[in-house]
Amino acid sequence: MVFFIIPMAFLFVLSFSSKAIVNGETSTxxxxxxxxxxxxxxxxGTSYLVLLWRAIWTSAIATFVCLILAxxxxxxxxxxxxxxxxxxxxxxxxxFWINLLIRTYALYSIFRSTGVVNQTVGLIGLGxxxxxxxxxxxxxxxxxxxxxxxxxxxxxxxxxLDRSYLEASLDLGASQARTFWSVTWPLTLxxxxxxxxxxxxxxxxxxxxxxxxxxxxxxxxxxxxQNQFLEANNWPFxxxxxxxxxxxxxxxxxxRALVAGRSKGVDA
Amino acid sequence: xxxxxxxxxGPLEYxxxxxxxxxFGLVLIFLYAPIASLIVFSFNVDKxxxxxxxxxxxxxxxxxxxxxxxxxxxxxxxxxxxxxxxxIFGAMTALTLWRFKFPFKNIYEGFxxxxxxxxxxxxxxSLAMFFNYTGMMAGVRDWIWPFNLINxxxxxxxxxxxFVAVVVRARxxxxxxxxxxASKDLGxxxxxxFTNVLVPFMAPSLVAGGLLAFTLSLDDFVxxxxxxxxxxxxxPVKIYGMVKRGVDMQINAASTVxxxxxxxxTLIAMKLQAPSKTGH
Numbered sequence: 291m292v293f294f295i296i297p298m299a300f301l302f303v304l305s306f307s308s309k310a311i312v313n314g315e316t317s318t319x320x321x322x323x324x325x326x327x328x329x330x331x332x333x334x335g336t337s338y339l340v341l342l343w344r345a346i347w348t349s350a351i352a353t354f355v356c357l358i359l360a361x362x363x364x365x366x367x368x369x370x371x372x373x374x375x376x377x378x379x380x381x382x383x384x385x386f387w388i389n390l391l392i393r394t395y396a397l398y399s400i401f402r403s404t405g406v407v408n409q410t411v412g413l414i415g416l417g418x419x420x421x422x423x424x425x426x427x428x429x430x431x432x433x434x435x436x437x438x439x440x441x442x443x444x445x446x447x448x449x450x451l452d453r454s455y456l457e458a459s460l461d462l463g464a465s466q467a468r469t470f471w472s473v474t475w476p477l478t479l480x481x482x483x484x485x486x487x488x489x490x491x492x493x494x495x496x497x498x499x500x501x502x503x504x505x506x507x508x509x510x511x512x513x514x515x516q517n518q519f520l521e522a523n524n525w526p527f528x529x530x531x532x533x534x535x536x537x538x539x540x541x542x543x544x545x546r547a548l549v550a551g552r553s554k555g556v557d558a
Numbered sequence: 559x560x561x562x563x564x565x566x567x568g569p570l571e572y573x574x575x576x577x578x579x580x581x582f583g584l585v586l587i588f589l590y591a592p593i594a595s596l597i598v599f600s601f602n603v604d605k606x607x608x609x610x611x612x613x614x615x616x617x618x619x620x621x622x623x624x625x626x627x628x629x630x631x632x633x634x635x636x637x638x639x640x641x642x643x644x645x646i647f648g649a650m651t652a653l654t655l656w657r658f659k660f661p662f663k664n665i666y667e668g669f670x671x672x673x674x675x676x677x678x679x680x681x682x683x684s685l686a687m688f689f690n691y692t693g694m695m696a697g698v699r700d701w702i703w704p705f706n707l708i709n710x711x712x713x714x715x716x717x718x719x720x721f722v723a724v725v726v727r728a729r730x731x732x733x734x735x736x737x738x739x740a741s742k743d744l745g746x747x748x749x750x751x752f753t754n755v756l757v758p759f760m761a762p763s764l765v766a767g768g769l770l771a772f773t774l775s776l777d778d779f780v781x782x783x784x785x786x787x788x789x790x791x792x793x794p795v796k797i798y799g800m801v802k803r804g805v806d807m808q809i810n811a812a813s814t815v816x817x818x819x820x821x822x823x824t825l826i827a828m829k830l831q832a833p834s835k836t837g838h
Contacts, residue, residue: 359581359585362578362581363578363581363582363585365578366578366579366581366582378582380828381586382585382586382589384821384824385589385590385593387773387777387820387821387824388593388777388817388820388821389776389777389779389794389813389816389817389820390777390779391779391794391797391798391801392593392596392794392797392813392816392817393592393593395596395797395801395809395813396592396593396595396596396813397592398801399592399595399596399599399810400591400592400595400596434588434589434592437585437589491675491677492677492678494677495677495678495679495680497679497780498779498780498798502801512679515679515683516679532677532679532680532683532684533680535677535679535680536676536677536680539675539676539677539680543675
């Protein structure tokens with residue numbers, strides 16, 4: 291068992307160490323460890339802030355769209371006849387198992403300018419429209435890829451929800467909307483937060499979706515990290531960028547733990 | 559007298575509200591139409607978005623395309639190797655966490671779960687740095703196949719085994735410790751108890767966890783991209799390279815094969831993971 295802690299810990303330490311800057315231009319392999327915050331200061335430069343900001347808000351929109359789509363779907367699955375439940379749930383989460391790259395490519399190939407969608411609207415004399423290489427395409431791709439991550443935690447909280455609360459609320463004269471906002475929503479909040487985190491974190495780090503569907507004008511922090519590693523070869527800087535991402539992840543997890551601890555709802 | 563409720567009007571019958579049904583249908587179309595079109599067009603004669611006739615040529619071409627074939631072989635080899643090892647390590651981790659109490663156990667548990675929550679790109683680059691730093695990236699490149707894939711196998715084991723551990727651990731929660739005591743009372747040694755009582759009990763979760771690891775490994779793109787050297791290309795990495803160069807129906811054909819393999823593995827895993835009526 292210990293065999294796995296050591297590499298993990300080693301990796302951990304190593305990824306911390308290499309945050310330091312390369313020795314000028316003298317060496318491409320040796321690093322000074324723990325000697326600088328230069329990478330972090332450089333990453334605060336405007337061009338990277340733009341990428342980070344873009345990642346933050348495209349992910350936020352994508353997560354929001356996932357949430358408003360997934361909530362009614364999860365409700366529907368939970369309140370369906372028991373024999374249908376596993377099948378409906380399976381239908382919603384099955385795409386999760388198909389390769390991310392293949393799914394993104396599938397989206398790309400139907401929305402490209404000579405793809406099925408444009409050919410179809412072409413039949414009635416419209417188009418072709420340029421549907422890729424914009425922010426909407428990236429958001430759509432993110433929703434497409436990460437929707438199952440939102441459905442699962444919502445399903446597991448709504449399923450554990452005690453229905454007699456809903457019945458009581460409705461019996462006592464509250465409307466459906468009132469019941470939803472004062473009973474269902476607060477009680478399922480932990481599931482909502484888990485879902486938001488499960489979707490938001492991978493969205494933040496994405497580089498495939500923005501690369502294939504968005505094109506170079508829609509790069510996010512993930513593309514910048516990939517670029518620093520595979521093309522620009524400035525590893526310490528890429529490491530600093532990715533650690534910013536990692537800190538964001540941990541902050542999100544801590545927020546989740548705090549909110550879930552305080553809420554009296556059903557934990558996912 | 560109140561008016562009788564029509565079907566779908568009951569206060570809690572959310573699943574039968576028309577708007578929810580329509581939304582459900584639309585989402586399913588959104589989820590499946592691209593994949594369906596990908597599969598359908600893998601049988602198309604040319605690479606336009608218009609149907610021009612049915613053919614198996616794309617599959618034949620992809621099969622004879624050495625680069626694609628090599629990438630697919632690499633992927634499957636890596637998946638099998640990392641499945642075997644991550645199942646073993648995952649099961650051992652789960653057993654340790656379930657069986658023993660030791661200091662800092664919570665911290666250890668947190669470490670085991672870390673690869674599940676860390677963004678893939680961060681894990682990918684940390685592994686790339688690790689391999690480069692230790693010289694494994696360059697050192698392994700010229701080894702004969704399949705040993706040149708060893709970096710990727712290590713990387714895959716590292717991110718697959720926590721998932722196996724979680725699955726096996728969940729199964730072990732339902733184990734009745736009295737069975738173990740009974741076995742020892744009846745004179746079985748520690749080892750006999752393990753192989754005759756515990757392992758058969760864990761078996762379904764071992765298979766389910768193994769298949770999970772298999773699909774994860776086969777599907778992984780991000781971590782592989784960073785930890786693979788120039789010579790060792792896996793299937794998703796190859797597809798990425800081809801996609802960057804434009805649409806080609808060979809990609810569709812090859813992707814369809816991969817989809818079929820992963821979905822088959824997933825469905826088997828789900829069947830096995832479904833709560834069984836025995837064993838509790």
